[in-house]
Amino acid sequence: MADAKAYIAAVGTALPGAPIDNQRLADRFGIDADWIELFIGTKTRHFVLDLDSKEQQYTLADLAAQAGAKALAASGLEPEDIGFIVLGTATPDALMPATVNLVADRLGLDHLPTYQLQSGCAGAVQALDLGHSLVSSGLHRNGLVLGGDVCAKILPLDQDFTTMPPSELVNFVLFGDGAGAAVITSEPLGARLALRRVLNRLTGLGREPGQTVEWFGIADRDSGRQPIREDYKAIESAVPVMAREIVSELLDELGWSEGELDYLLPPQLSGRMTERIVAQLDLPDATEISCVAETGNTSNALPFMQLARLLERVEQGQKAIGVAVESSKWIKAGYALEKV
Structure with missing residues (x-):
């Protein structure tokens, strides 16, 4: 077995607002709550949007900064101990500035490399891959890796959902919003997960x-x-x-x-x-x-x-x-x- 050169020291996560159950979605979209349970198998999810006002209450930067702060606190490291930050996402807040840089600013991180990877479900693992390489190569002792998405902001809520085919309707009940973070270290610290x-x-x-x-x-x-x-x-x-x-x-x-x-x-x-x-x-x-x-x-x-x-x-x-x-x-x- 190869010796590990990178370790996960701590993890943090963030979800926006209260959980939204299937009945709430059914009432809002005029669909069958049992269909959601049977077809999707998801019971609750969290959205950055208010379903009634359609106002966006959280950004990806909000959630990623929350998750990153939790991971940093759990690791016992200080912001100045972090050598790089990388974010994997399919739904950044804007084309520019990169969301990862907004997150770094909120966490008090400066004068360090930042990376933002545009990708779907593989983006978090791609971010881990880059973090693993930067630490195991000896370039950095510690880094912060994040992943998150705010899919709700993409979906238009001003539609007649009763006439929408299941192939389109499924996207309004499948996804949720959130962010997560992990502190990666070159030595086994905290959670000591190689x-x-x-x-x-x-x-x-x-x-x-x-x-x-x-x-x-x-x-x-x-x-x-x-x-x-x-x-x-x-x-x-x-x-x-x-x-x-x-x-x-x-x-x-x-x-x-x-x-x-x-x-x-x-x-x-x-x-x-x-x-x-x-x-x-x-x-x-x-x-x-x-x-x-x-x-x-x-x-x-x-x-x-x-x-x-x-x-x-x-x-x-x-x-x-x-x-x-x-x-x-x-x-x-x-x-x-x-x-x-």
Whole structure:
């Protein structure tokens, strides 16, 4: 087994406002609450928007700064101890300035490298990959890695939801908003969770995107296109297979057997989809760590929310694998952890 050179010392998370249950969504959109439960399997989620006034009450910078502050406080490190900050997101607050720089400012971080990665569900793992490289290479002793999304601001609420087809309606009940953060160190501090491997690989050559999220400008904002489009049949077919490949590759690289795996942090597309993926992975000795049923699909925040739950349970010597699949252009992402 290779020696770890990067460790997760602490994790912080942030969710906006009170949880919104399915009945609240049903009342607001005029749809069936039972359909949400049966089709999506999510019970609650949090939005940065007020459903009635449609006003945005939180920004991604708000949530990421909250999560980052919690992670820093839990690690015992001071802002001046942080050598870099990286944010993975698909929904930055603006094209410029980069949201990561607003977060750094709020956390009192200055005179350090900042990175913002534009990506969907794989963005948090891509951020971990970059953080792992910067620490394990010896360039920095400590860094702050963040992921988050505010999907609610993308979805137009002035529509007749009773006539909307399920393929479009699903996006209004699938997602939630949130942010997460982890302090990565070159020495085992705090939570002492060794980041043994990070997998980050594009596998979409010649494949049609499974998901498209539009970024409308002045010229095309009235085009009539839906802001989010997904090929659910392709996603349901491909994601479980890709998840299996990710787990197998990480186990093979580390020389771990399936029986050695104590925890599984599976993809968090939806409650129902996660159930199917876990069943197909068939890892009965690994305890599942999921949160999507309570948070909704918060995209780049989800791995950190899973990590926060893992830290409450993992014990010395136990091993975990996390999996994230991005269907926008088919990215395999995953990470292997060990408590030391």
